[in-house]
Amino acid sequence: MRELTTRPGVYRMIDANGVVMYVGKAKNLKKRVSSYFQKTHSSPRTAHMVERIVRVDVTPTRTEAEALLLENNLIKSLNPRYNILFRDDKSYPYLRITNHTYPRVAYYRGAVDKRSQFFGPFPNAWAVKESIQVLQRVFLLRTCEDTVFAHRSRPCLQAQIQRCSAPCVGRITPEDYALDVAAASRFLRGDHKSVLAELEDKMLEASSLLEFEKAAVFRNQLSALGRVLQKQSVDTTGGEDDADIIAVVIQGGAVCVNLAMVRGGRHLGDKPLFPSVNQVSEDLGPEVLEAFLSQAYVDRPIPPLLIVNQDLDAPELIMALSEQAGRKINLIRQPQSERRKWLDMAVDNARIAIERRIAEQGSAQFRTRALVETLGLEARLEEALQEQGGTREMDIKPLPVAPGTDDAAAELEPVDLLATLRVECFDISHTAGEATQASCVVFHNHDMQSREYRRYNIEGITPGDDYAAMRQAVTRRYQREGKEPIAMPHVVLIDGGKGQIEVVRQVFTELGLDIGLIVGVKKGENRKVGLETLVFPDGRPSLELGPGHPALMLIAQIRDEAHRFAITGMRAKRAKARQASALDEIEGIGAKRKQKLLTRFGGLRGVKAASVEDLMTVDGISSTLAEEIYRRLH
Known part of the structure; x- marks a missing residue:
């Protein structure tokens, strides 16, 4: 400890296997790390960790803020056992105001940039959408897509119900619209008083100039803003708190x-x-x-x-x-x-x-147990757990022991046998053989694990051949030669009947895998949920569990998720392929001109909606080529 620096930084506690157990930050690395090796500890959890430490690595930083950033990045990348981890699959939503001549207000989720104004983050999508409705009612800002905005010839429904000032057809000048955007920005930042005062001044000025229609617009904005603020004051102090x-x-x-x-x-x-x-x-x-x-x-x-x-x-x-x-x-x-x-x-x-959450977990565990008992998986789960050094649900699994520690004194933690169940499900999706995609979804620890989902683009087969598509997807999933190994599932669900099951059985046999893992889900009459039949390739008789059976409900949930994941991927692939092919088939349209067209009109739909004169405004598109594009797309 003597050689440790007193600078701020990040430290990593490492066990005998070289695994990082804990990542922390400190204002004074030497003082903070030394505190772990005192005679007493703040909690049993800390004592358990300290017993297993064999090495401490430190990374000094210039400031505490840099240490905070580094610590967060290491926690996310290493997933240390003794850190408290906050996992959130989705980023927080924002409200976005674009930088167009007539800016658009929109819901946004993702990385922010400097090209637009971003307000938030908001705790949920509902809060963003409610704020957008407020901006529509008070400031009449547009929410339409750019492709729609660029090709309007008359005001839309939003303008007719007093929710938009109709900049698409020139009912408001860019200067006046910019003033509304600025007022909306101040409102979102909590500066309500100045917005109210400005609107009132504009109304009085327009009235004094006998511009009564303009004054009425400001009056309506004042009234709408007043109603919004009155509604908010019921639940809050109406102050400037963030x-x-x-x-x-x-x-x-x-x-x-x-x-x-x-x-x-x-x-x-x-x-x-x-x-x-x-x-x-x-x-x-x-x-x-x-x-x-x-x-x-x-x-x-x-x-x-x-x-x-x-x-x-x-x-x-x-x-x-x-x-x-x-x-x-x-x-x-x-x-x-x-x-x-x-x-x-x-x-x-x-x-x-x-x-x-406890109620939902109880229901999830009930369904998991029903599936394990229905398929007779308890022995398989126990065997897999024992291979990892553990035992069944109410028994205990030893934690790693630090060098020099008595094995008998090692702390033990319980293992939930049902939570170890891993199910993978495959589905194939295409449109009359076009854009064929296969999906593989994963169920583990009583829940769907979206981070482990995979999609497979199916190529080199006869269009519409679902059997060949299934063969290719399953082979690519489980043939791991030269690839990173994956955790093998206890059940492989196949959405299909005997044909799909036979194909998967052949793949498993070729790869030397246990065909007893395969379970086919054959749809029932009229494809109703609850009438499915479970089909097995290892000689076991088929099972009809009947509507409402918890095991079948879990299987249906996993199967439907595989179908959803496959069809969304297929639609995206199909749209991309169609967008590319429609323009690629036109002579004179190369990669650069195609990109300019798609960028200018916001996609293939916008290009189709454009007139010949509109197409000629794109750099590199002559009148002859514009006429050819219009003719081919129509």
């Missing part, structure tokens, strides 16, 4: 972090998150809160006020967040007045989310 309310609740062996967002005094809703925790205990709240703050705000803006329900002794973390945000971040543990109501509501919603 705050995140973070409630950590531990109940029934589950941990929930409920994040509620308040922007400009508007309560936008909340979002429950369930972190991955190695061991759950009642005193874990502060550690969960610290992990959330470390991971949640690295790639998104942080408000100036955080309201929490846990005591947090981490001043260096708040300083790092303040440094990253470029302003002071205040953290309040005991809020008063309206803020107390916000926090109490967030805590209540966290408890409700935990109860709902």
Whole structure:
């Protein structure tokens, strides 16, 4: 420890197998790392980890903010066993105002850039869409796609119901529209008073100039904005607060972090998150809160006020967040007045989310157990678990033991036998043989694992040959020579009857795999759910479980997910192929001209809707070529 630096940075706790068990950050690396090797520890969980440490690697950084960023990146890439991990498959949604001459307001999810204005993040899609409706009612901003906007000849329904100022047909000048956009931006930032004052001044000015129609527009905007603000004042103070309310609740062996967002005094809703925790205990709240703050705000803006329900002794973390945000971040543990109501509501919603999750997990485990018992998989699961060094559900699996530690003294943790069940399901999708795609979805740990889904583009077969497509997909999935190995499933579901089953049986035989893993799902009369028959290639008799059987409901859920995943991929592939081929077949259209056309009109649909004169406005498109494009596309 003597050679450790006192600079800020990140440390990694590594076990005897070279596996990173924990990643942490520190203002003073030497002081922080040394604290782990004291005689007493803050929790049994920490003591368990320290017993297994054989090496500590450190990476010094210049500032605490850099340490915060590095720690978050390492946690996401390494998934350390003893870190509290927040996994969220979807990014937070934003409200986007584009940079066009007549900017468009739209829902957006993804990485932000400097080409547009972004407001958020919002806790859910509903909050974004409600804000868009407000902007439509008050500021009459357009929401239509660019391809629609560019080819309107008369106002749309939104303009007729007073939800849009119809810039597509020139009812408003770019200058006046820009003023509405600026007012909308200020409103989204919480500057309601200046927006109201500006609208009132414009109304009075237009009235004094006897421009009564223009004054009526401002009057309507004032009225609509007043109604919006009056509605918001029921639930909030109407102040200028930007705050995140973070409630950590531990109940029934589950941990929930409920994040509620308040922007400009508007309560936008909340979002429950369930972190991955190695061991759950009642005193874990502060550690969960610290992990959330470390991971949640690295790639998104942080408000100036955080309201929490846990005591947090981490001043260096708040300083790092303040440094990253470029302003002071205040953290309040005991809020008063309206803020107390916000926090109490967030805590209540966290408890409700935990109860709902426990109920859902109970139902999921019930279906998993029914499938295991129906297919007789218990012995197979136990055998697979024993090969990994564990035993069945109520027994125990030893954790790795640090060098010099007595094996008998090693701590043990329970293993859920049902959660080890791994099911993979295949489906084929195409349109009359066009754009054939196969999907493989994965069910594990009582839930669908979307990160492990795979799509396979099927090529080199007779169009419409589902058997050949299935053969190719299954072979590519399980033939691992020269490829990274994968975890073999306990069940391979095939959406189809005896024909598809026979093809998969042949592939498994060729690859030396157990054909007992294969289960075919043959559709029943009129393709109704609950009438399916389970078909086996190893000689077992077929099974008709009947409507409502929990095992069949789980199989149907997995099968339907495979179908959804296949058909969405097929449609995207088909659209891409059709977009390319329609223009590629026209003589004189190369890659550059095709790209210019698609960019100018927003896609093939926009190119089809364009007139000859519109096509001639694209660089490199002559009148003769424009006429040829129009003729071929029509």
